[in-house]
Amino acid sequence: MKRIDVDVLIQAVRDSEKSRYEILAELKRIDHNFYHNRLYPDLNELIESLTTMVSFNERLRHMTELVPKNVRGLDLEHLVLEFQETQDSSLMKGVHELIEWALPLMKRTVDDGKTIYDFVEENYEVNVVGILPQYLDEGYFVLPDHSRSSWYVLSYEVTLFHENQSHYRSLRTSNVEVLYDQLLDLPPSVVKAKLREYKPELPNPVVFRFDTDLDFDFYHTMLPVAQRLLMRTIKNVA
Numbered sequence: 001m002k003r004i005d006v007d008v009l010i011q012a013v014r015d016s017e018k019s020r021y022e023i024l025a026e027l028k029r030i031d032h033n034f035y036h037n038r039l040y041p042d043l044n045e046l047i048e049s050l051t052t053m054v055s056f057n058e059r060l061r062h063m064t065e066l067v068p069k070n071v072r073g074l075d076l077e078h079l080v081l082e083f084q085e086t087q088d089s090s091l092m093k094g095v096h097e098l099i100e101w102a103l104p105l106m107k108r109t110v111d112d113g114k115t116i117y118d119f120v121e122e123n124y125e126v127n128v129v130g131i132l133p134q135y136l137d138e139g140y141f142v143l144p145d146h147s148r149s150s151w152y153v154l155s156y157e158v159t160l161f162h163e164n165q166s167h168y169r170s171l172r173t174s175n176v177e178v179l180y181d182q183l184l185d186l187p188p189s190v191v192k193a194k195l196r197e198y199k200p201e202l203p204n205p206v207v208f209r210f211d212t213d214l215d216f217d218f219y220h221t222m223l224p225v226a227q228r229l230l231m232r233t234i235k236n237v238a
Contacts (some may be wrong), residue, residue: 023102024084027109034112038220039120043113050106057099059094063120099211120225123214126233129207130188136234137204140176141194143226146215151179152223155198208233 012173129142137158142151152177161168176198188207195205210226 016094019098020101023105027105030109031112033220034109034116037116037216039113039116040220040224043110043117044224046106046110050110053099053106057096059119060096060099079138084184092094106196116221117225120212120216120221121229122225123212124229126229127209127211128237129191129209131212132237133204133206134200136206136237138199138202139208141173141208141210141226142179143210143222144212145178145218145222146213147218149180150179152218153177153179153195155231158231169231169235171227173227192221 030046032038033039033042110175138156140153140155142153144151156171156173159170159172161170176195191207192205195207196203199205208230210229212222214222216222
C-alpha cells in the first residue's frame with residue numbers, strides 16, 4: 001500500500017497526472033476494503049493523512065503569500081508593481097492545487113469508513129460480567145467471531161503517558177484464548193475463576209462482554225472498533 005501523504009504530493013507534483021492517478025488508485029483500493037467491511041488500518045491512516053494535509057495546506061497557503069517574487073514591471077494606470085512568480089512559488093502553487101483536488105476525495109472515503117464504523121459500534125452491546133470491581137486499569141474483554149463460531153478472550157491494560165505537557169491514556173491488548181464452548185453462559189463466578197488462571201494477581205478481574213450479530217472481518221473491523229469502544233466504556237463506568 002502506498003499511503004497518500006504530503007511527501008508523495010511534493011515529490012510527484014511535477015507530474016500532476018501521475019500523482020492524481022496514484023491517488024485515485026489508492027482510494028479505489030481503500031473503497032474496495034470498505035465495501036467488504038474491512039476498516040483498519042486504512043481508516044486510521046487515511047484520517048491521519050487527511051488531518052496532516054489540511055494543516056499543511058493552510059501553512060502552504062500562508063507561505064505562498066510570503067515567498068519573494070521578481071519584479072516584472074510597473075502598472076502605471078493602477079500604480080502597483082507587477083511580479084513574476086519564482087520557481088519556488090510555482091512549485092508550492094502546484095502542491096497546493098494538487099492537495100485542493102485530493103482533499104474532497106479523501107474526505108468522501110473517510111466519511112464512508114466512519115459510516116461503517118458507527119454502524120458496527122451501534123451494533124455492539126457491552127455488559128459487565130458479574131459485579132464491577134473498583135480497579136479497571138487491567139482486566140479482560142470477550143467478543144464473538146461469528147465467522148468461526150467462537151469467542152475471543154483478550155486481556156487489556158490501560159496506561160497513562162505524557163507528551164508536550166498533556167496526559168493521554170492508551171490501551172494495550174493481547175489475545176488470551178479462543179473459546180468454542182459455552183463458558184460465557186456459565187455463572188459469572190465460574191467465568192472469573194477461569195480467567196484468574198491467566199493472571200492470579202487479579203483476584204477479581206473486570207470482564208467486559210461484547211455482544212453483536214455482525215460477522216464483519218474480525219481483525220480489521222470488529223476487534224479495532226471494540227478496542228476503541230472499550231476505552232470509552234471504561235471511562236464512563238469509572
